[in-house]
Amino acid sequence: MVRVAIDIGHGSDTWENGGGKGVVRNGVVYEEHNFNSLVAQELDRLLRSNGIDTLLYQQPFSPEIGLTQRTNYYNAQNVDLVWSIHANASSTTSAEGRCAFYWYTASEARRLAELYVDEVRNAGYSTHGTGLHASQPGSWTNLHICRETNMTAVLTENGFMTNDVDFQMIFGSGQATYVANIARIHAKAICRFFGISFEDDGGSTEQKYIEILADSLWTYNTPDWNDRAVIVNRGEVFTVIRDRFYVDGGYMYQIKSGLYITANPTYVRVYTR
Numbered sequence: 642m643v644r645v646a647i648d649i650g651h652g653s654d655t656w657e658n659g660g661g662k663g664v665v666r667n668g669v670v671y672e673e674h675n676f677n678s679l680v681a682q683e684l685d686r687l688l689r690s691n692g693i694d695t696l697l698y699q700q701p702f703s704p705e706i707g708l709t710q711r712t713n714y715y716n717a718q719n720v721d722l723v724w725s726i727h728a729n730a731s732s733t734t735s736a737e738g739r740c741a742f743y744w745y746t747a748s749e750a751r752r753l754a755e756l757y758v759d760e761v762r763n764a765g766y767s768t769h770g771t772g773l774h775a776s777q778p779g780s781w782t783n784l785h786i787c788r789e790t791n792m793t794a795v796l797t798e799n800g801f802m803t804n805d806v807d808f809q810m811i812f813g814s815g816q817a818t819y820v821a822n823i824a825r826i827h828a829k830a831i832c833r834f835f836g837i838s839f840e841d842d843g844g845s846t847e848q849k850y851i852e853i854l855a856d857s858l859w860t861y862n863t864p865d866w867n868d869r870a871v872i873v874n875r876g877e878v879f880t881v882i883r884d885r886f887y888v889d890g891g892y893m894y895q896i897k898s899g900l901y902i903t904a905n906p907t908y909v910r911v912y913t914r
C-alpha cells in the first residue's frame with residue numbers, strides 16, 4: 642500500500658515563538674498552521690478513502706515539530722511520499738496564486754509538482770507565475786523538506802496570506818470551500834502520481850456540531866474575545882460553519898447564527914453526524 646506523509650507546515654506555537662508564520666488583520670492574528678491543519682485533515686480523509694495510507698507526524702493544531710526531526714522521521718519510516726502544506730506571504734500585497742516546490746534534481750518530485758499545478762488550473766485557481774519552483778542549494782528556494790527527504794517530496798504554497806483575495810479564501814468567508822477544494826487538488830495530484838483513479842466521496846458530508854458543557858457561555862459577534870454577544874446554556878447544540886481557528890490566545894468556532902464561540906474542550910464538546 643502506498644504511504645504518504647502529510648506534512649503540516651509549522652505548529653500552533655510558531656507565531657507565539659516569534660516564527661512569524663501568519664498575518665495580522667485588524668489586530669487579529671491569523672496563523673498559517675491553522676489553515677495548513679484544515680487542509681491536511683481533509684486531505685488525510687480523502688487519501689484514506691482512496692486506499693492510500695497516511696502518516697501525520699506534525700499533528701494539526703499542535704506545537705511545532707522541528708524540521709530536522711520531521712525529515713529524520715519520514716526517512717526512518719521510509720514513506721513513499723512527503724507532501725508539505727503551506728500558505729505564502731510577501732511584502733508585495735499584489736503577489737497571489739498557488740505554487741509547488743520540488744528538489745531541482747528530483748524528476749519524480751517535479752512530475753508530481755506539475756500534476757499539482759495542473760489540478761490547480763483544472764479547479765479554476767491561479768498559479769503564482771508558472772506555479773513551479775525548483776528548490777536549489779544556495780538560494781531562497783533551498784527548502785529543508787525538499788532537500789533532506791530521501792523520497793519524493795513536494796512543498797505547496799496554497800495562496801498568499803498577504804493578498805486580499807487569497808486571504809478571504811485562506812482565512813475568511815471563503816475558507817470552508819477553499820480548504821475542501823485545495824485538499825481535493827492535492828488528493829487528485831497524488832492519485833494521478835500513483836496511477837490511482839480518484840474517487841470523491843462528496844466532501845465533508847459529516848456536519849460538525851458543538852454541545853455546550855458549561856452552565857453558561859458567552860458567544861461573540863466577531864472573532865474577538867471582547868466582542869461579547871449573547872449567553873448560551875448547558876446542553877444547547879449548535880451547527881459549526883467554520884472549523885476551529887486561532888484567535889488571540891485561544892480557539893473559536895463559528896456557528897450557524899454567524900456568532901463565534903470558544904473551542905475550548907472544557908466548555909464545549911464537538912461531534913459529527
Ligand SMILES: [Zn+2]
Pocket residue numbers: 650651662673726727728
Ligand atoms: Zn509555511
